[in-house]
Amino acid sequence: MNIFDFAHAFFGDSANWQGYDGIPQRFLEHLQYSLLALAVAAAIGLPVGLLTGHTGRGGNALAFIANAARALPSFGLLVLVVLLIGFGLLPVMIPLVVLAVPPILVTTYEAVRTVDPSPVDAARGMGMPESRILFQVEVPVALPLILSGLRSAAIQIVSTATIAAYVSLGGLGRYIIDGLYQRDYEKVVGGATLVAFLALVTLVLFWAAGRFTVSPGVRRR
Amino acid sequence: MIRIESVTKRYPDGTMAVDRLSLEIPDRSITVLVGPSGCGKTTTLRMINRMVEPTEGTILLDGADIQRQPVTTLRRSMGYVIQNAGLFQHRTVVDNIATVPRMLGWGRQRARERAAELMERVGLDTALAKRYPYQLSGGQQQRVGVARALAADPPVLLMDEPFSAVDPVVRKGLQDELLRIQEELGKTIVFVTHDIDEAVKLGTMVAVLREGGRLAQYAPPAELLSDPADAFVEDFLGADRGIRGLSFLSTTALELTTDPVIPPDATAERIGAADAAHLLVTDGEGRPLGWSEPRRLTAGDIRPDRLLPYGRPFVPGVDSLRVALDCAVLSPTGWAVAVDDAGRVRGVVSQQTIGDAIRTAHQDGRTAHQDGRAGDEKVLG
Numbered sequence: 001m002n003i004f005d006f007a008h009a010f011f012g013d014s015a016n017w018q019g020y021d022g023i024p025q026r027f028l029e030h031l032q033y034s035l036l037a038l039a040v041a042a043a044i045g046l047p048v049g050l051l052t053g054h055t056g057r058g059g060n061a062l063a064f065i066a067n068a069a070r071a072l073p074s075f076g077l078l079v080l081v082v083l084l085i086g087f088g089l090l091p092v093m094i095p096l097v098v099l100a101v102p103p104i105l106v107t108t109y110e111a112v113r114t115v116d117p118s119p120v121d122a123a124r125g126m127g128m129p130e131s132r133i134l135f136q137v138e139v140p141v142a143l144p145l146i147l148s149g150l151r152s153a154a155i156q157i158v159s160t161a162t163i164a165a166y167v168s169l170g171g172l173g174r175y176i177i178d179g180l181y182q183r184d185y186e187k188v189v190g191g192a193t194l195v196a197f198l199a200l201v202t203l204v205l206f207w208a209a210g211r212f213t214v215s216p217g218v219r220r221r
Numbered sequence: 222m223i224r225i226e227s228v229t230k231r232y233p234d235g236t237m238a239v240d241r242l243s244l245e246i247p248d249r250s251i252t253v254l255v256g257p258s259g260c261g262k263t264t265t266l267r268m269i270n271r272m273v274e275p276t277e278g279t280i281l282l283d284g285a286d287i288q289r290q291p292v293t294t295l296r297r298s299m300g301y302v303i304q305n306a307g308l309f310q311h312r313t314v315v316d317n318i319a320t321v322p323r324m325l326g327w328g329r330q331r332a333r334e335r336a337a338e339l340m341e342r343v344g345l346d347t348a349l350a351k352r353y354p355y356q357l358s359g360g361q362q363q364r365v366g367v368a369r370a371l372a373a374d375p376p377v378l379l380m381d382e383p384f385s386a387v388d389p390v391v392r393k394g395l396q397d398e399l400l401r402i403q404e405e406l407g408k409t410i411v412f413v414t415h416d417i418d419e420a421v422k423l424g425t426m427v428a429v430l431r432e433g434g435r436l437a438q439y440a441p442p443a444e445l446l447s448d449p450a451d452a453f454v455e456d457f458l459g460a461d462r463g464i465r466g467l468s469f470l471s472t473t474a475l476e477l478t479t480d481p482v483i484p485p486d487a488t489a490e491r492i493g494a495a496d497a498a499h500l501l502v503t504d505g506e507g508r509p510l511g512w513s514e515p516r517r518l519t520a521g522d523i524r525p526d527r528l529l530p531y532g533r534p535f536v537p538g539v540d541s542l543r544v545a546l547d548c549a550v551l552s553p554t555g556w557a558v559a560v561d562d563a564g565r566v567r568g569v570v571s572q573q574t575i576g577d578a579i580r581t582a583h584q585d586g587r588t589a590h591q592d593g594r595a596g597d598e599k600v601l602g
Contacts, residue, residue, distance in 0.1 A: 122307030125272055125379070126321050126370070127296030140311035215311035217353030 003189055010190030021174065027194060029170035033089075033161045034198075037096035038154050044097070045104030045153075046146075053112025053142070054134045062109060066102035074099050074160050082167055092164045099160055100153035107149025111142035143214050151206040158199045162191075172198070222248050223269060223377070223409065228278030230264050230434065238264040239434035241278070246426075248376075249407040251399075253424035255414055257457070261434030262413045266381055269411060270296050282377075297321060300370030300378040300408075305386050306362040308354040314340070314365050315350040321373040332372075339368040342405075344398050360391035364398070371406070378410045385414065396422055417458055421446065421465065429454050443469035447583075467543035470582045475537055475545060475575065477559050477568025485510070489520035499554040502528055507565035509534060512554045534558040537567060542582070546575050 010016060017023050052058045074095040081091040115138045123137045124130075139146070162173030175191025178184070210219075223246040230239040239261040246252045254262040267273040269280060271292050280287050287295055308317050318339055319332035327335070340347050343364045354362055363383060370378055384392045396419065403410060414420055420427045421442040429437040429445070431453050438450035446466035449455040455462070481497035485504055492500065492515050499512045502523055511528025532552040535544045537559045548557035549572045557575065559567045 116307075116310075118303055118305050118307035119309050120307075121272075122301060122303055122366070122369075123309075123320075125267075125270055125296060125301035125303070126324075127293040128320075128324060129293060132324075137309055140309075215353070217311045217313070217355060220353075220355050 006186045006189035007193050010186040010193075013186075016190070023190075023194065026170055026172050026174055026191075027198070029164075030158075030161055030172040030195075030198065033092065033096070033164050033169070033171055034154070034157045036089075037093055037100060037157045037161065038150070040093065041097045041100035041104055041153055041157070042150060045101045045149075046108055049105045049108025049146075049149075050112055050134060050139070053109040054130070054138060056113055059109055059113065063106060066106045069098050070102050072098060075163055075166075078163050078166065087167050089169065091167060092161075092169060095163065096157050096160060100157050103153045103156070104149045107152075108142070108146050111145030111149070112138050115141050140215055141218055144210060144218065147206060147210050147214075151203070154202045154206065155199050158202055159195055162195060222246060222283060223411070224281040224284075225265070225269075226279050226281065228265070228268060228275045228280060230261065230268065230273060231276045237433050239268070239275070242430075242434060242436055244428055244436070244439060246409065246411060248409045250425035251403060251410040251412055251423050252426045252428065253412045253414060253420040254428050254430060255417055255420035255424075255457075256430035256437070257432060258415060259432050260430035262415075262430050263381055264434065265430070266379055266411055266413045269377075270299050270301060270379055297325065297373065298375050298377065300373075300375045302363075302366050302370045302378065302380040302383045304382040306354075306366035306383075308362055308365055308369075310354045313351050313353060314345070314357070317354070317365055318368045318372050320369060325373055335372060336368070339371055340365075342371070342402065343368045358391075359387045360395060363387060363395055367399070367402070371402075371408075376409055378408045380410060380412045382413055382415065384419065385416065392419075399423065418465075421468070429457060464543065464546075467546060467579065468541045470542035470579065472535065472537045472540055472542055472545050472559075472578075475542070475559075475570055475578050477537065477570050479566075479568045481556070481569055482566055485523055487518075487520060487523070492518050492520055499529070499556065501531060501556075501558060501566065501569055503566050509558050509560065509564075509566050512552075512556075529553045531558050534560040534564070534566075536560060536562065542575065542579060545570065546572070546579075549575055 019025070048062070052062055072095075077095040077098060078091060081094050085091055112134070119137055119141075120133060123133045128137070161171055162176055164171045165173030165177040172191050172194045175187045175194070179187030179191060225242055225244040225246070228239055228242050229237075231237055242261070242265060244252075254265055256262050264273055268275050269287070271287060282295075309320070312320075315333050315336045318336035319327075319329075322332040322335055323329070337347050337350060340350065345361060345364050345368065349357065349361065354365070357365065366383065384395045387395065400423065412423060424442050426439065427442050427445050428439045431437045437457075438445060438454045440448075440450075443466060445454070446458060446462045446469070449458055449462070458465075481495050481499065482501045482503060483491055483495065485502060487502075495515060498514065500515055500518065501512055502510045502518075502525070504510050509531045510525045511531050513528050517527070530553065533548050535548045535557060537545075545557050545559075549555060549570070552558070555572050556569045558569055561567050
C-alpha cells in the first residue's frame with residue numbers, strides 16, 4: 001500500500017467524518033489552538049516589533065532573544081511546561097507562542113526599521129504626530145513584510161500544534177499520535193494530509209490578506 | 222519674518238554644525254542657504270521647524286519664539302519639501318497632497334478639491350491624481366512634494382535641496398516653476414542648496430555658509446557676484462562670476478542700431494550706403510533671415526539660403542546683458558540680433574557696444590534685476 005491508498009482509505013471511511021474523533025471536530029480544534037496561539041504571539045510580537053522598529057532602539061537585544069527562543073525545541077518545551085504546571089491548554093500554548101513570537105517580532109522590527117526614511121522625515125516635518133507616522137506612513141509600506149512574518153509564524157503554529165495531542169488534547173495531532181501508537185498508518189497519513197492542507201489554506205488566506213490590505217502603490221501593480 | 226538669533230548647534234560628540242548664526246529672513250521672498258557639505262545649511266533649515274533643536278540661541282517667527290508653541294502646530298504652519306520628495310508610496314497623488322489638510326480636520330472631499338487645485342498650480346496634469354508615486358517621474362514627484370507642502374496654504378515654505386536629485390533639464394523647469402509660483406503666492410521661502418547657480422537664480426537673498434556652520438556672506442545675488450566678502454565666497458562662486466553677474470544687468474539701455482539691417486527688397490543704393498562689414502537681411506515681416514557681406518548681395522536677388530546664420534536673438538528689456546553677450550559671442554559676425562516679442566528685428570548690437578554697456582553698468586553700480594525680483598529691502602544679518 002502506498003501513501004495515496006492510505007489517504008484514500010482514511011478519507012473514504014465515513015466513520016472518520018463523525019463524532020468527537022471525526023475530521024470536522026479535530027480540524028476545528030486544530031484551528032482553534034492555532035488561531036489562539038497566533039493571536040497571543042501577534043499581541044506580543046507586533047507591538048514590540050512596531051515600537052522598536054519605529055524608534056530603531058533595542059533591535060539588537062531583540063534579535064538575540066528571538067534567536068535564542070528559536071533554538072528551543074517545541075516538544076522539549078512542552079514536556080518541561082507540563083512537568084511544571086500540569087496538563088491543560090496553557091502548556092500547549094506556551095511552546096506555540098514561543099515558537100511564533102520570533103518570526104513576527106523580528107520581521108516586524110526589520111520591516112518598520114527599513115522603511116525609506118524620507119517619507120518619515122517629510123511626515124514629521126509637516127507636523128504629523130509619531131503615532132500617526134507609525135500607523136499611516138510606516139506600517140502601510142512595511143505591511144507586506146509584516147504579513148510575511150505573521151505568515152511564517154502561522155504555518156509553523158499549524159504544523160506544530162499537532163503536539164497538543166501529546167498532552168491529551170485534540171486537534172489533528174490526535175490522528176498522527178494515535179495512529180503511530182496503534183500502527184494505523186491510514187490515520188497517520190490522513191492526519192498529516194490534513195495538517196498540510198490547513199497549512200496551504202493558511203498560505204492562501206495570507207496571500208488574499210495581502211491583496212486586500214496592501215496598497216497598489218506599495219505592491220507596484 | 223523669521224529671525225535667527227545667534228543660533229548654535231553643537232552635537233554631543235563636539236561637532237559644530239552651526240556656529241552663532243544670525244540671519245533675518247524677509248517675508249514673501251526666497252532666502253537661499255548655500256554652501257559646501259557640512260556647512261550646516263540643512264541643520265539651520267531644520268532648526269526653523271524644530272526637526273533639530275538648537276544648543277544655544279533663539280529663532281523668532283513674527284517676533285515669537287518658536288519654542289513657545291507646540292511643535293506640531295509650528296510644523297503645520299510651514300510647508301516642508303525635501304530631496305527625493307519623500308512621498309507616501311501607498312497613497313495616490315491626490316491623497317499625498319491632501320495630507321496636511323486632512324490632518325487639520327478638513328473633510329475628504331474638500332481636501333481633494335484643494336489637492337486638485339494645487340496640482341494645477343504646480344503644473345501637474347490632474348489626470349495624474351489617481352496615480353501612485355512609483356508611476357511618476359522624478360520631476361513629477363517633486364512637483365507633488367511642492368504641492369503637498371503648499372496644501373494648507375502655510376505662510377512659510379522650507380525647502381531642503383528639493384531639486385538636486387533630478388536631471389538638469391527637469392531642474393531648470395522646476396526652478397522656473399518655483400519662481401512663477403512664488404510670484405503668484407508670495408510665500409516666505411527658505412531654500413537650501415549646494416548649487417551656487419541655483420542659489421543665484423532663485424534667491425532674493427543668499428546666505429553663503431562655510432564649514433563649521435559660520436556665515437560667510439549674506440547678500441542679494443548680484444551683490445554676491447560683484448562683491449564677494451572674502452576669498453572663500455569668491456572661490457565658492459567659481460571662475461566665471463563676472464559673466465554670471467551680467468544676468469542681473471538689464472539690456473533696456475543697450476544702444477541698438479538699425480543701420481546694417483536691410484529688408485529683402487533692398488535697393489543697390491541701400492546696400493551700398495550701409496557702413497558695416499556685414500548686413501542683416503530680414504524677411505518681409507521684419508524677422509531676421511541671416512547675415513551677409515554687402516558685396517555678396519545683389520539687389521533684387523537676395524537668396525536666403527546663401528546667408529550666414531544669425532544665431533540666437535535676444536529680447537531687449539527681457540533678456541539680461543549675459544544673454545545679449547552670449548548672442549554676440551555665438552553670432553558668426555560678432556553682432557547680436559535684438560528682436561521684439563513677435564520676433565521682428567529691433568536692431569543689432571556689436572560685442573564692442575555690449576562691452577561698453579557692461580563697463581557703464583559697473584561704473585554706475587546699477588544692478589537692476591531683470592525679472593522683478595528687485596526692490597526687496599536689503600536685509601543684512
